[in-house]
Amino acid sequence: MSVLLLARRELQRNWPRFLLSGSTIASGVAVLVASDLLSRATTAEIARIEEVKAVTSFMTEQMNVGLTVIGVIISAAAGLLVFNVYLMAVHERAYEISRLRAVGMQRSQLLRLLAIETVGTGVAGVVAGIPGGIALNALLIRLVVETSPMFNRFAQPTLSLERIVFSAGIGLAAVCLASWLPIRRALERSPLASSYSVEEIPSVRDDLHQLLRSALIIAGLGAFIFIGKPSRWLFPPLSDRINVATIALWVVVLFLTTPALAGLASRLLRPVLSQLLGICGRLAAENLGRARGRVSRTVVTLAVGTAMIVAVNGFLVFWFEELFFRNSTQSLLERPAVGVFPLDIEAGLAGYEDLKSFTVLDSSLASIEHAAGAGATVVEMYFTIIPELSFLGHQYFSFILDPEDIKNSGDLYFSFSEGDWEHALPIMKEGCGLLLTASVAGKNHVNLYDPLTISTPRGPLECRVAGIGPTYVGASIVSTMAAGSLQLGAPVSIVVFPEQPDQLPLLRSSLEAALSGDSGLHIIDLTLMADMQREGMKSAQILMNSMLLLAILLASLSALNMMLISLRERSREFSLLRAIGATRRQIGVVITLEGALYGLLGGLLGLLTGAGVLLIYILIAGGNMFGFPDFPVAEAAWNTLEATLPSGIIALIAAPILTSLACLPAVRSIAERDSLEALRVVEA
Amino acid sequence: MIAILEAEGLSKQFHVGEWVVDALQDVDFQVEKNEFVAIMGPSGSGKSTLLHLLGALDQASAGRITLQGQSLSELSDDECTLLRRRKLGFVFQFFNLLPSLSAAENVALPLLLDGVRPSEAMERARELLVLVDLEARQAHRPDQLSGGEQQRTAIARALASKPQLLLADEPTGNLDRGSGQRLLGILRHACDEQGQTVLVVTHDPYAASFADRVVFLLDGRVEKELSGSSLTLKNIADTAATLEQAGNTENRSG
Numbered sequence: 001m002s003v004l005l006l007a008r009r010e011l012q013r014n015w016p017r018f019l020l021s022g023s024t025i026a027s028g029v030a031v032l033v034a035s036d037l038l039s040r041a042t043t044a045e046i047a048r049i050e051e052v053k054a055v056t057s058f059m060t061e062q063m064n065v066g067l068t069v070i071g072v073i074i075s076a077a078a079g080l081l082v083f084n085v086y087l088m089a090v091h092e093r094a095y096e097i098s099r100l101r102a103v104g105m106q107r108s109q110l111l112r113l114l115a116i117e118t119v120g121t122g123v124a125g126v127v128a129g130i131p132g133g134i135a136l137n138a139l140l141i142r143l144v145v146e147t148s149p150m151f152n153r154f155a156q157p158t159l160s161l162e163r164i165v166f167s168a169g170i171g172l173a174a175v176c177l178a179s180w181l182p183i184r185r186a187l188e189r190s191p192l193a194s195s196y197s198v199e200e201i202p203s204v205r206d207d208l209h210q211l212l213r214s215a216l217i218i219a220g221l222g223a224f225i226f227i228g229k230p231s232r233w234l235f236p237p238l239s240d241r242i243n244v245a246t247i248a249l250w251v252v253v254l255f256l257t258t259p260a261l262a263g264l265a266s267r268l269l270r271p272v273l274s275q276l277l278g279i280c281g282r283l284a285a286e287n288l289g290r291a292r293g294r295v296s297r298t299v300v301t302l303a304v305g306t307a308m309i310v311a312v313n314g315f316l317v318f319w320f321e322e323l324f325f326r327n328s329t330q331s332l333l334e335r336p337a338v339g340v341f342p343l344d345i346e347a348g349l350a351g352y353e354d355l356k357s358f359t360v361l362d363s364s365l366a367s368i369e370h371a372a373g374a375g376a377t378v379v380e381m382y383f384t385i386i387p388e389l390s391f392l393g394h395q396y397f398s399f400i401l402d403p404e405d406i407k408n409s410g411d412l413y414f415s416f417s418e419g420d421w422e423h424a425l426p427i428m429k430e431g432c433g434l435l436l437t438a439s440v441a442g443k444n445h446v447n448l449y450d451p452l453t454i455s456t457p458r459g460p461l462e463c464r465v466a467g468i469g470p471t472y473v474g475a476s477i478v479s480t481m482a483a484g485s486l487q488l489g490a491p492v493s494i495v496v497f498p499e500q501p502d503q504l505p506l507l508r509s510s511l512e513a514a515l516s517g518d519s520g521l522h523i524i525d526l527t528l529m530a531d532m533q534r535e536g537m538k539s540a541q542i543l544m545n546s547m548l549l550l551a552i553l554l555a556s557l558s559a560l561n562m563m564l565i566s567l568r569e570r571s572r573e574f575s576l577l578r579a580i581g582a583t584r585r586q587i588g589v590v591i592t593l594e595g596a597l598y599g600l601l602g603g604l605l606g607l608l609t610g611a612g613v614l615l616i617y618i619l620i621a622g623g624n625m626f627g628f629p630d631f632p633v634a635e636a637a638w639n640t641l642e643a644t645l646p647s648g649i650i651a652l653i654a655a656p657i658l659t660s661l662a663c664l665p666a667v668r669s670i671a672e673r674d675s676l677e678a679l680r681v682v683e684a
Numbered sequence: 685m686i687a688i689l690e691a692e693g694l695s696k697q698f699h700v701g702e703w704v705v706d707a708l709q710d711v712d713f714q715v716e717k718n719e720f721v722a723i724m725g726p727s728g729s730g731k732s733t734l735l736h737l738l739g740a741l742d743q744a745s746a747g748r749i750t751l752q753g754q755s756l757s758e759l760s761d762d763e764c765t766l767l768r769r770r771k772l773g774f775v776f777q778f779f780n781l782l783p784s785l786s787a788a789e790n791v792a793l794p795l796l797l798d799g800v801r802p803s804e805a806m807e808r809a810r811e812l813l814v815l816v817d818l819e820a821r822q823a824h825r826p827d828q829l830s831g832g833e834q835q836r837t838a839i840a841r842a843l844a845s846k847p848q849l850l851l852a853d854e855p856t857g858n859l860d861r862g863s864g865q866r867l868l869g870i871l872r873h874a875c876d877e878q879g880q881t882v883l884v885v886t887h888d889p890y891a892a893s894f895a896d897r898v899v900f901l902l903d904g905r906v907e908k909e910l911s912g913s914s915l916t917l918k919n920i921a922d923t924a925a926t927l928e929q930a931g932n933t934e935n936r937s938g
Contacts, residue, residue, distance in 0.1 A: 579741060
């Protein structure tokens with residue numbers, strides 16, 4: 001009972017700290033909830049018909065995975081914040097904890113007290129996060145509908161119980177893990193310990209040693225990537241594992257170097273800020289180099305947001321622009337085509353609303369073939385989902401295509417990096433021939449011409465790898481000769497290539513005339529469709545960035561929370577400054593500038609981390625996942641960085657602005673305090 | 685003699701919940717230029733409250749304080765800040781140096797806050813550190829200085845802006861006897877050789893014996909003053925003990 005009472009009093013006394021900690025946990029939970037709702041809303045809108053569901057489930061699955069990863073990272077960032085806040089709170093309450101121990105509080109009682117506070121914060125965060133996620137989903141949908149011509153309609157989703165449990169678990173785990181070390185520190189405090197401690201500041205030599213160690217590791221990484229050129233000799237799945245390990249090493253090294261970086265920044269900024277802003281600038285720069293643990297954790301929390309913005313945007317650009325559409329863009333320029341679909345693709349998600357069937361009937365197919373004429377290539381498109389052939393996860397679709405059609409449509413669907421048509425055609429005509437990307441071949445541990453057994457609705461099917469190379473949007477290709485085992489009905493779309501590129505307008509007119517009575521079918525230029533897919537990528541970017549904006553806001557909340565606690569910890573110092581003649585304005589400038597420096601350092605570290613993650617990924621992976629021959633790695637890396645840089649720079653500018661704004665309540669709280677505290681006797 | 689600081693009818697009340705505590709009641713008090721005054725009294729007698737009011741750190745509930753003819757109650761918060769910066773120097777019991785600044789930078793701090801050129805401020809800081817015999821320690825940070833050295837640095841800082849009045853709250857309270865004696869010698873020297881006016885709040889009769897005059901407070905009122913020939917260590921200690929006892933008796937009967 002007494003422990004409960006103490007916990008309640010602490011909650012009343014320090015409610016802003018609990019409120020802000022709870023809010024950050026709530027943000028993480030909200031993102032997890034919203035990501036699930038959003039993918040369910042998309043799936044429900046698209047997948048009104050079973051065939052469509054089968055074909056598009058990969059997309060919603062990938063979106064769900066992507067958004068969930070963001071949610072988990074945001075929750076981890078929230079955990080980092082809670083860790084920082086609790087560590088500072090334990091330091092701040094050191095005297096109180098020692099006195100409680102001195103008057104007879106057992107360690108188990110102290111543990112109970114701190115656990116009640118921790119779990120209380122976590123539960124409050126989870127309870128607020130779930131409706132917060134529903135609201136966030138509504139907000140995101142509104143944003144996407146307003147800005148995207150493709151994602152223009154969503155169904156009303158329902159939240160799954162599994163996701164509620166998952167989100168709550170992640171939120172509570174973040175709080176409990178984050179508070180474990182601070183609580184252990186509190187439990188280890190002696191009843192004789194006092195709150196008065198001398199602050200130790202690491203020397204220049206310590207900082208230089210740390211920087212040197214990190215520089216050596218980074219130089220090693222650089223040598224491996226730039227001299228070793230791993231994209232030339234590392235292939236999936238080994239390259240994926242090396243990539244993850246290298247990226248993890250880069251992030252860990254950078255984050256572990258943050259204390260030394262903060263020290264270095266403090267020393268470098270001292271003369272500059274002293275020159276610009278006098279003693280206020282000097283003091284703010286000094287504060288960046290003090291209490292390294294606190295400063296570093298604040299900076300890292302801010303860096304996580306910026307790094308995610310850079311990395312996620314970069315991945316989208318690299319994947320879509322450099323890998324997914326690399327062959328198709330060039331190929332469609334040389335060999336333009338039109339597609340006939342049983343839905344209005346140009347209408348975006350709204351096109352799925354009145355969809356009755358997702359197949360092209362035989363009668364329509366005959367009309368299309370007739371209108372196309374003898375010189376044109378008419379490709380019947382079939383989709384299937386075969387786990388072994390899935391390019392991403394287990395639900396990515398594969399094409400079922402006629403081998404002659406693939407050959408006649410140029411490089412759009414497939415181009416060889418291993419093998420050739422001379423050998424591939426007989427394999428594909430004979431039975432189940434496969435055209436795979438390098439990563440799918442690697443995933444199944446098969447080489448060119450190797451047999452591969454795939455799972456079909458009618459049981460296992462023996463196939464052979466007829467070729468390895470980049471495919472259209474990474475999807476594997478199965479020859480139509482295997483159609484019998486795959487239970488195919490009518491094709492889901494038809495793509496028609498004119499004999500000569502300049503015949504495209506004529507072909508289109510003929511098709512429009514032939515299908516004028518068939519209201520269910522829609523004709524679209526494939527170039528336009530690729531543009532729309534790019535638009536879709538931009539919408540995905542908007543969606544991801546909206547989520548990531550939360551990470552930055554979360555980091556600002558963290559800056560506010562940490563500043564409030566840190567200022568209370570240093571209240572004697574500020575009171576001293578007031579007593580010896582610092583005006584409220586001068587104190588305000590010091591605190592706001594200190595916050596801005598955290599933001600700037602966090603933004604720069606985030607930009608560096610995110611850009612590094614991207615570079616490492618691109619330079620190791622290259623185009624090997626797709627099997628592009630002579631993939632221009634350096635060019636792709638530069639293009640991606642160039643495209644990502646604007647969002648990184650926006651995040652870099654936003655971070656110090658947001659953190660300075662977050663400092664305003666702290667400035668007000670310190671300004672309202674009298675200058676007497678410095679004169680008060682410290683209980684030592 | 686010219687009064688540098690005058691307090692008339694000074695009262696200060698604190699509101700603690702429903703209770704009103706009279707920390708100071710109708711205190712009249714003067715400090716002459718170049719005088720070294722010690723304020724003594726039992727705990728809760730109002731010594732620190734008086735120092736805070738005289739140092740423009742707090743506002744009186746009633747009465748008037750004038751520093752060189754300027755009424756403190758008429759000053760705005762910013763004007764009080766500037767007054768503290770330019771005309772007053774403070775020394776606290778717990779040294780209160782900024783941990784990230786060197787000794788010299790701590791001393792130069794009030795000047796830097798006032799916009800003095802850094803080179804000029806650092807030059808003045810070095811002069812003052814020579815005065816307090818810390819020339820060799822000027823580049824050291826507080827955590828590299830002993831308690832006595834930190835307090836001497838704090839005195840140098842208090843003298844940085846050549847204040848008209850130096851206020852010290854239990855400056856020797858956290859020091860050993862030797863360091864305390866050295867510190868009091870510096871304060872005495874500042875008074876005798878540099879024309880500084882010093883006001884010290886202390887519990888220690890030995891520290892008070894360095895003063896020209898000792899003012900004793902009891903229950904927020906001036907109870908007694910010692911100066912001239914009556915200002916001996918024995919007299920100070922006896923008076924302090926008597927007042928301490930009176931305070932205790934009153935507390936028990938109250």
